[in-house]
Amino acid sequence: MADILLDVRGLVKTFGALRATDNVYLDIRAGETHAIIGPNGAGKTTLIGQLAGNIRPDAGGIHFDGEDITGLGASARARKGLARSFQITSIYREFTALDNVALAVQAHAGHSFRFWRPASKESTLRDPARTILHDLGLGDRADVQAANLAHGEQRQLEIAMVLATRPRMLLLDEPVAGMGVDESQRMVEFLSTLKGRQTIILVEHDMDAVFTLADRISVLVYGQVIASGTPEEIRANPEVRRAYLGEEAEA
Amino acid sequence: MLTRIRTIALVLGLASLAALPPVALALDEPFYIDLFRRFMIFAIAAVSLNLILGYGGMVSFGHAAYLGIGGYAVGILAYYGIDNGFLQWGVAIGASALVALVIGAVSIRTSGIYFIMITLAFTQMLYFLGISVEEYGGDDGMSLLTLSQFGEWLDLSDATTFYYLVLAILIAFMYIVHRLVNSRFGMVIRAAKSNEVRTRAIGFSPYPYKLVAFMIAGAMCGLAGALLVNHTAYLTPDFMHWTRSGEIMFMVILGGVGTTAGPLVGTVALLLLEDTLSAWTTHWQLFLGIFLVLVVLFAKRGLAGLLPGGKRNG
Amino acid sequence: MNFLVVLEQILNGLQFGVMLFLMAAGLTLVFGIMNLVNLAHGSLYMVGAYLATAAYQWTGSFPLAVVLALAGTLIVGMLVEVVTLRTLYERDHLDQVLATFGLILFFNELIAIIWGRSALYTSLPRYLEGHVELLSGLNYPVYRLLIIFVGLAVAGLLWYVVTRTRLGMLIRAGASNRTMVAALGVNIRLLYTIVFGFGAALAGLAGLLAGPIYTAQPGMGELILIQVFVVIVIGGIGSIRGALFGAVLVGMVDTLGRAFLKPMLATVISLEAAQTAGPALASMLIYVLMAVVLAIRPEGLFPSRG
Incomplete structure (x- = not known):
């Protein structure tokens, strides 16, 4: 059991009468890419929000590397190495791409009560940021204001910021949503280079991406995990097929 | 470089301020020294508000509180006969920071x-406190009988000396704010303004930094x-x-929020407008009010937005 | 300090509280539904006070003056909404604060131009001037009782409108989901103008009731406005229930503090010291209350959902 990095026990979150998260158990092993799939409204984003510390669960606990982090807020969890991307791209739109990533580096480079020296002249912040941008193929876009980047580039930038925090686990909420075919293919390729080196929770609608990347998959329906297993097991699971067919019939 | 135009404009503006006293004295119009000294004092207040409002996104509608704290620190010490300027101003700064x-x-x-x-x-609470303490004049306030004393260093009763002191403090504060907002510290408060969730x-x-x-x-x-108060x-x-507070x-x-020169430009423009309007009619606030509404509705990025090199995103 | 004196001050506190409520209700509705910070809400209060005074002098009939003043502030409010505030709903709070600050300057000066800067005293009709004996030894002004009654009646009416009527349903839905309401075919612009006018009329009502007690004066709106902010911060923004609770609490604390803090202090410290500290502390009391509430519950006591 030593290799379980994130252990979710009996998580519950209700909004009024809606049980968005209904007694969820998950264990994420170190180094695996674990996809969470499910029809719209299954509670995937609510679950991610609770894992990242943006939403407080009503019951249950979350343990990260053996430590109970249920009571910690988002910034404290980020400092422990849980880094998330958002379904709707969340970046600093009026800063340059490089500033965005350098800020993420700065967040993990000790306290920021340094009042005088321009942060833009600090190579300990800028150099790692440049390297990460380069890795994501944004090297020559470093000085462009983030708002002026293409939509796909903005999504890549957010992943770059997440990586710049040197996370021990990534929580990616639909990283290829809204991307063109080429862009999304590049993103999947990039994420596959992280496989094995990073522990990743991947919430995604794009089944190609999921089956390419995931080591294991958990299926969330009406806030409950109805199945967990390897991609082959999930593909063969009749309950999963029913849940998805049900969704298609409604649509 | 568009930013260079702005830098040149700023340097020219500050140079004109530096040249003002001898020109005013030569023209026998010392009144202008007084006028622009007042402008610059308010510009210092605006520069300080710009740090938290422009860069930190903290819309403080109570910044006049610190004008009051600073003023009362000097006034109360002077009332008890302590007129050492270093001490008075130190207390003014310290008490304001504490509040x-x-x-x-x-x-x-x-x-x-x-x-x-x-x-x-x-801020309203402090205002009412000021009104209710009769010892220091209550509603009517009180005179500052002796200006802050700096021994041989400075004589504030000399209009020109006082003027240049204010100008020096203004420039120093503009520079300090400029350094602050580009430092690691400043990047955190700007980041928190831009996107708190991401931050x-x-x-x-963000809390301790803010x-x-x-x-x-x-x-x-x-x-x-x-x-x-001096x-x-x-x-x-x-x-x-x-x-x-609303004026500041x-x-x-x-x-123009979040720019180095913005607070100075805005202060001079607003106070000049106020002085002009009030010389023309006693009901100048009617027009000032309309002006304010129009600026908000139609000139979103302030006067700085009219200069080249403004940010494209408001 | 006997029981009757305390009771009288409690009634005064309640009267001040319902006044704050009339202001807070409109402000919190407008904020909750349109997400608009309206500093000029105090100006509408002032407009109500002046219109009532003028209309009373002109017609000689107090009830008629009340009706005219209410209609007047309703119209002024809707005009202000259509001409300026409508375009500010999508802007950030900073823009809203500045524009409505401009409106305050405008209205204060406009009133000064029309009626002058000095305070305007309003007399009451004879039938509202007297006192009633509530208990033996406690005579209380009829007019203040009337204010309490009107305030509580409005609170009940608001509760009914917001929870039980179609308009209230639209208001609540509009607060949580603009596009949904628009999709239902409701003219959301018109709805907003009506809600704003309604809030303005409430402020006008507070103002016209206040006129005879506190005198009408340019700038009168802002004094009460900032206290209303305290009410809303304590009660929770967007909540009518919070506004009522906060208003009565602030009204009581402020009134009782001003009445009894000095004599109470005098029993602990010297009379002379209490003479100085009493009024100073009393004027700070509601702000301290606000700080305490915020320290415990940053969202206020009755945070509204969504």
């Missing part, structure tokens, strides 16, 4: 409209208060009147 710490500690836990209303309410998600806790910024702004404005040689609770805020917006 900012208390107000900030409560208000920065909230955001948006709560923050606006709370900062306004606390937490990468691991920052609080320190709030204290620094309060301390700077406290010094402006100490200057103001300028007017009179002190009333009106230093802290809520309309004063408008100075920052008018000049």
Whole structure:
């Protein structure tokens, strides 16, 4: 059991009468890419929000590397190495791409009560940021204001910021949503280079991406995990097929 | 480079301010020294507000509180016969920072409209405190019988000396704010303004940084208060009147938030407009009000937006 | 300090509280539904006070003056909404604060131009001038009782409108989901103008009731406005229930503090010190209350959902 990095026990979150998260158990092993799939409204984003510390669960606990982090807020969890991307791209739109990533580096480079020296002249912040941008193929876009980047580039930038925090686990909420075919293919390729080196929770609608990347998959329906297993097991699971067919019939 | 045009404009502006006293004296119009000294004192207050409002996104509607704290620190010490300027101004800065710490500690836990209303309410509290303490003049205020004394160093009763001191402090504060907002510290408060959720998600806790910024702004404005009471040689609770807070805020917006020169430009523009209107009609506030509404509706980025090199995104 | 004196001050506190409520209700509705910070809400209060005074002098009939003043503030409010505030709903709070600050300057000066800067005293019709004996030894002004009654009646009416009527349903839905309401075919612009006018009329009502007690004066609106902010911060923004609770609490604390803090202090410290500290502390009391509430519950006591 030593290799379980994130252990979710009996998580519950209700909004009024809606049980968005209904007694969820998950264990994420170190180094695996674990996809969470499910029809719209299954509670995937609510679950991610609770894992990242943006939403407080009503019951249950979350343990990260053996430590109970249920009571910690988002910034404290980020400092422990849980880094998330958002379904709707969340970046600093009026800063340059490089500033965005350098800020993420700065967040993990000790306290920021340094009042005088321009942060833009600090190579300990800028150099790692440049390297990460380069890795994501944004090297020559470093000085462009983030708002002026293409939509796909903005999504890549957010992943770059997440990586710049040197996370021990990534929580990616639909990283290829809204991307063109080429862009999304590049993103999947990039994420596959992280496989094995990073522990990743991947919430995604794009089944190609999921089956390419995931080591294991958990299926969330009406806030409950109805199945967990390897991609082959999930593909063969009749309950999963029913849940998805049900969704298609409604649509 | 468009930013170079702005830098040149700023340097030219400051150079004109530096050249003003000899010109005014040569033209036998010393009144202008007094006028622009007042402008610059308010510009210092606006520069300090710009740090938290323009760069930190903290819409403080109570910045006049620190003008009052700074003013009363000097006034009360002078009332008890302590007229050492270093001590007075030090107390003004320290007391303002302390009050900012208390107000900030409560208000920065909230955001948006709560923050606006709370900062306004606390300043109103200090205003009423000023009114109800009869010992220091209450509603009527009190005179500052002796100006702050700096021994052989400076003589504030000399209009030109005082003028250049204010100018030096203004330039120093503009430079300090410029350095602050580009440092690691400044990047955190700007990041929190730009996207608070993202800022937490990468691991920052913005609260202590915002609080320190709030204290620094309060301390700077406290010094402006100490200057103001020496300028007017009179002190009333009106230093802290809520309309004063609104004016300082408008100075920052008018000049363009989050720019180095914005607060200075906005202050001079607003006060010149006020002086012109009030010389023309006693009902000048009617027109000022209309002007304010029009600026908000139609000139979103303030006067700085009219200069080349402004940011494209408001 | 006997029981009757305390009771009288409690009634005064309640009267001040319902006044704050009339202001807070409109402000919190407008904020909750349109997400608009309206500093000029105090100006509408002032407009109500002046219109009532003028209309009373002109017609000689107090009830008629009340009706005219209410209609007047309703119209002024809707005009202000259509001409300026409508375009500010999508802007950030900073823009809203500045524009409505401009409106305050405008209205204060406009009133000064029309009626002058000095305070305007309003007389009451004879039938509202007297006192009633509530208990033996406690005579209380009829007019203040009337204010309490009107305030509580409005609170009940608001509760009914917001929770039980179609308009209230639209208001609540509009607060949580603009596009949904628009999709239902409701003219959301018109709805907003009506809600704003309604809030303005409430402020006008507070103002016209206040006129005879506190005198009408340019700038009168802002004094009460900032206290109303305290009410809303304590009660929770967007909540009518919070506004009522906060208003009565603030009204009581402020009134009782001003009445009894000095004599109470005098029993602990010297009379002379209490003479100085009493009024100073009393004037700070509601702000301290606000700080305490915020320290415990940053969202206020009754945070509204959504």
